[in-house]
Amino acid sequence: MFELLGIPPQALFGQVLLGLINGSFYAMLSLGLAVIFGLLNIINFTHGAQYMMGAFVAWMALNYLGLNYWAALVVSPLVVGATGIVIERFLLKRIAHLDHLYGLLLTFGLALIIQGLFRNSYGSSGLPYQIPPQLAGGHNLGFMFLPNYRGWVVIASLVVCLATWFMIEKTKLGAYLRAATENPTLTQAFGINVPLLVTLTYGFGVALAALAGVLAAPIYSVNPNMGSDLIIVVFAVVVIGGMGSILGSIITGFSLGLVEGLTKVFYPEASATVIFIIMVLVLLVKPAGLFGRTA
Template sequence: MFELLGIPPQALFGQLLLGLINGSFYAILSLGLAIIFGLLNIINFAHGAQYMLGAFVAWMLLNYLGINYWWALLLAPLIVGITGVIIERLLVQRLYHLDHLYGLLLTFGLALIIQGVLRNQYGISGLPYTIPSQLSGGQNLGFMFLPNYRGWVVLASLVVCIATWFVIEKTRLGAYLRAATENPTLVSAFGINVPRMITLTYGFGVALAGFAGVLAAPIYSVNPNMGADLIIVVFAVVVIGGMGSILGSIITGFSLGLIEGLTKVFYPEASSVVIFVIMAIVLLIKPAGLFGRTA
């Protein structure tokens, strides 16, 4: 068999698959951000904290109430989404007429508070959350050992991403949403409750983060910093894909996961910066992002 730069193809396929798995998280998270930014014009810096909250809620459901992973997959995003609705109603809503910076500062502050409270309560090392028994074990694919759970992550995130894209781009509800962001006054003249729609959109974007958090809980340690580490990368993904572009964020999410995976093979020391290097290059060449439209 051929070798590529000293890496046997088996190892390469393995790394590509792993990149795809990490890309799944980037895709769901950046999708949520893109929806919130695209429809509300709010840069939601609390997204990482909301992702972490999803994982924590899953852990709490299991340990305090004995509710298993599968229910948590449904309930945790719902609970996190509801907190999002409350935050939107109470706080974010008041900032729509102001500069982007205010929304960013507010959500960043919220993120710090949520992280701080949980850190105080649970420490930093994280909490154990075991993989559900139906998905434990793995498949030997010949070129690598694929844990069943990771396969499930890719599948679940693909389904969620495509469904979201479909709802927003192809259905009547999505059409209302897009129209409401273009011209809210006109849309409300047609008898549609625009503020409520916006609130629910924020709740949905946040619920996506919560969903990713539940998916992540069995893989990464459930700790208060898990989102803070990830959110910066996810923002880079959104910028590369084009702020507010839904399809852009999904595609860039997965492909940057792949690129990062390859970096880990060829030069692991650079794996934490490669996405930012790409971001800098994209900003130089195409400031609106790969899929963004220049306004």
């Protein structure tokens, strides 16, 4: 049997698939960041906390209201998205005309506050959340055992990513959004409510993070730090893909998940740093990122 760098091909296929699954989380989170950055010019450091809130709201919905996983998939993004809208209206809007740095500091501070609040109420070690019974178990693909739930995560994430891309790049609403980004004053002059668009966009980006949080709840530990562990990597993904590029963040998300997955096989110790090494290399060659437009 032939081996590739000492790894049998069966095992390699399995790892590639796992990489794609993890990539789907990166893709969904970086997509939300890209949408928010592209239209609001805000570097949303609260994104990780909002992803965490998504998972916690799913847990609360189950334990306080008896709503199952499928209901949480709808409810949680709506609830967390609504909190995002409140944040945009009352905080972000006021600093929209200032330098990037203010938005970054504000959202970073908010993230710390939100994490602290959840830690005070629920502790740091996390809460149990089971895989929904419809998706329990898995299939033996011959080269690996694929849990049904992971398969669902990849499909759900791909659908959401492509739908978002389609909406922004191919529909009339998307055209308004892009116009508002290019020239808010002129767009408003055409009778389009730009501030409302901006608020809804932020809410949508946040809802995407919350949706990723619900998807993550059954497989990752649901704890107040779950977002901060992931967010740094996701920011690297966004930077590599090119700030604000929708398609860039999707493709980069999936492909970096893949690279990270393979690193876990060949040199596990480096798997936490490989993404940052790639980031450095990409920035040296293409400072605007792989899919970014040079300003």
